[in-house]
Amino acid sequence: PAPAPSRSSLSERDEAFLEDLSRRLFRYFWEQADPQTGLVADRARTDGSPHDETHRDIASIASTGFGLTALCIAAERRWISGGQARERVRATLRFFAERATHERGWFYHWMDKATGERRWNSEISSIDTALLLGGVLTARQYYRSDAEIHRLATKIYERIDFRWMLNGHATLLSHGWRPETGFIKHRWDTYSEHTLLNLLAIGSRTSPVPPEAWYGWKREWITYAGYRYIFGAPPLFIHQYSHAWVDYRGWREKRPPRVDYFENSVKATRAHRAFCIDLAREFPGYSSNVWGITASDSAKGYVAWGGPPRDPAIDGTVVPCAAGGSLMLTPDISLPALMTMREKFGDRVYGRYGFVDAFNPNTGWVGPDVIGIDVGILLLSAENLRTGNVWRWFMRNGEILQAMRLAGLERYRRERAGPRRRAAA
Template identity: 75%
Template sequence: MAISLLTVNTFSSPLSRTSNAPRLSAADESFLEDLSRRSFRYFLEQTHPDTGLTLDRARADGSIHNENQRHTASIAATGFGLTALCIAAERGWIEPEEARERVRTALRFFAGRAPHERGWFYHWMDWRNGERRWQSELSSIDTALLLNGMLTARGYFRHDREIVRLATVIYERIDFRWILNGHPTLLSHGWYPDRGFIKHRWDTYSEQLSLLLLAIGSPAHPITPGAWRAWERKRITYANFTYMHAHPPLFIHQYSHAWVDFRNRRENWYPFTDYFENSVKATHAHKAFCLDLSDEFPGYTENVWGITASDSAKGYVAWGGPPRHPRIDGTVVPCAAGGSLMFTPDIALPALRT
């Protein structure tokens, strides 16, 4: 109900859902089918059979991580994995019953065994048993990404009573009002059992759009719809593209769109933001930003570009731009262009092919 009210009161009526995206050739379709299917294998192979938890990272050459990273799962990766199971079942990459049982395994674990506080889960867990890893926080955004996958599975397997029941129990258990930590509208980034709430809040544009929708639409612990308007909307201009932006990594413009279709919807107050078009502009600006670095890093070319948070030779870096992150070293992160395929297939597809 709250999400329906938010849509009515916040966004103008959707326009026609026709797309201006270029028509894909048979060769493009074949390439994307192969790439998508092979990408799905990460979730198939890197998810624990007893918990449904998906590893935070794995090496492309199959070599073993050090002990500190070897068994560490990410609840966000698990949410993407649950979504991937639905796609795989629909596209015939996996038997529907196998996908269904894998979803059940994860939901049973999170409903009954995973440690939580008022429904919120730890960012990183031991994939074998769910124990907290790396002294991580109860993460508001990562719990939301996990929940996105659970609710996707609930919708896809809507005739499976156990899946529907468990996903609903998990959603209704999450206390969104508690994570406000006394603020009327701005959610905290998370909570530590020994230090309490993280002081940072979701107070500017970032990857939190789906978190807010889940919080406002919660059937048990909703926050006010006014929370949608409470955060700051900074805008920048780069290469003649003006768009909402606050942090360097490109993924902030991508993640929520994996589950929420923002196409042809605009906020009903100035500057009437269309979040889908905002991500289109952000991607074009980001490509231009990479090409502007080509004198320093000749590896950036017309079809070789993209920087977003990733591992690097020096460890994990939340880099991107514009503005320029100080640790940029010429690395290309393929998922930067890949994550914008839905926004800008005309430039993302050639980048993926290169």
């Protein structure tokens, strides 16, 4: 496997910042989970106080996948005792393996945190089940000497009927299914955060989809500020979520143009920062170190925004997990951005669970919440920058390496650029 970033590339000040931030981010997954089910809240108030009745008891299975991974990070760093972490992981896996409602192994997107009952009439979600599996399989390898954890995690993965989610298509998986109406008509047909889902499906030992599924989706290219890369939806998270677990460093597609998806996400992040700097003419709150737009809360509610290209909804809001989710990709620009946000805006935007979900430096609006998946991508990205541990644990799953090879990805020696220096403030 490719080497983890060298610890020496982070200064003591960098490490101190990342340690404080990461502990706060983990606190969310510890405090906002039900100890019996392990289900993690979809969102919470920034100070940890009870949410309104609409959201108070709602858990997200994607947040729970990040949470399982967070428990492994916390155990390794001794933020909690090994016994505490192991018991929470066991409880979570027991719930999903033995109690949670599922359809051919796939789970509902939103559940009641305490009971696991379907909430908000949500769909059986293919992508959210995949993000849950990211955590399930990370735990399987972190606790690989624990027979019960290994058995439960394997049961959860191997029970999933991936071929069923194709809904008759040769290669493209559906977004999901509802008992009332059947399959969702949308499929994973263009580049997005779904590459993890694709690999899990191709690598399945019980219900694999054809390896051609990897090449079934469209690859559309964009060029911005001199960066050319494959893109899909506007939010930056599509270039981050799969990378939290799958270590794409040093892998590329065999077929021309031999795309390296790690480098693709690096270019997407650099282009996105340039895009935000260009927006500063309209919204002067953006700058070289205050940037980042991805799906988030806003003064007008939840918005799946980003760019390039320009999203007409953009109103000057900054989403810390946009820059933060790319710590593992572009530390030279992402780390100064987070440090600048904390220094410039202080405890208005930085609190019990790290950064608020979003804030607008142009209007003074600060979001009252944090969102589990946004907390999660920031924590996992920070850990991969610091140690590469999440990549290392997840990539021990033989199904993933098998899937990458079946899909036609190959190892190669990336040309090493010079040492990455921190961008000037």
